[in-house]
Amino acid sequence: MPSIQSFPLGAYVVAASFLGDRPVFALGDGKVALVDGAAAETLGVHTGGLLAAAxxxxxxxxxxxxDDGRVVSIDASGTLKEIAARPKKWIDQIATxxxxxxxxxxxREAIVVFPxxxxxxxxxxxxxxxxxxxxKGVRLAVARYNGVSLWWVGTDAKPTEFEWKGSHIAVTWAPDGRHVVTAMQENALHGWRVSDGGGNMRMSGYPGKVKSMSWSIKGRFLATSGAEMAVLWPFHFKDGPMGKQPLQLGLSAQSVVTQVACHPTEDVVAIGYKDGSIIAARFADGDEARLRKAEGGPVSALGWDATGIRLAFGTEDGTAGLIDLAG
Incomplete structure (x- = not known):
């Protein structure tokens, strides 16, 4: 049976991840918590709120x-380094x-920082x-109103502009580089086939906004939140998911999916819900394993370690935790 550790950190968990083997949690109150065994060491990083982490x-x-206008790195030892600063600016987007x-x-400005x-x-x-x-890191996708801009970061060339009316609030690039997908304000996803100059892909039918997206191993599926189950769109066909039915995993009669995180080596997805519960579901047959019961606030962050044995999670009400599948 999986074992679970919980840490009451007292602030919205923005991100849950691992630095090497060490669990790390970014918190909305400007702090970062590093876990060592049964204890969490909390470090002050931002003087105001922490808005994004990657x-x-x-x-x-x-x-x-x-919201202090700083971009900061932290390593597994707790060493902090300021990478950039824009005083009086809210820096609310980050990508690595x-x-x-x-x-x-x-x-309105995106800034690339080179090594x-x-x-x-x-x-x-x-x-x-x-x-x-x-x-490969040579292009950057920027989600914006009415579409997405694709920049070659090492040149002064104008961007490739892919247009679709509406507010695009998040973006992800497929691991094979062939597709760019955005989450929209209107409870839908929109995608473009980069390989053929921007063929459109429309993925709709969500009852809520898609706030979490995760690519499966090898990029065959894009898992998403925003419904009573995790919705996984197939991208291993020539036309992507168009004309294909998505996988639907982890249907809940009592809650909705708030976070998804695909396993690093297997066709499995971790699914977090509004009621605080977490399950893992297998693509092949939909088999489910309950990892955390319903308790506390909505799941706000999920992240696997490199081996796929441990899962870090966080909630909106400030609980962070570790689930060890090895028991």
């Missing part, structure tokens, strides 16, 4: 942003890419609402 692809740092590249945004510390700015007519790097 782990580096090397799994060695957590990058956080806040391969080789140490990262991007952040507040307002050598150099910065490059990309201006937009409307507010930047989401960031995602292509798999």
């Amino acid at each position: 782990r580096t692809e090397a799994r060695d740092q957590l990058i956080t942003t806040g 890419g391969p080789g140490g590249v990262l991007a952040f945004a507040g307002g 050598d510390g150099k910065e490059k700015q990309f201006a937009h007519e409307r507010t930047v609402a989401g960031l995602a790097f292509a798999p």
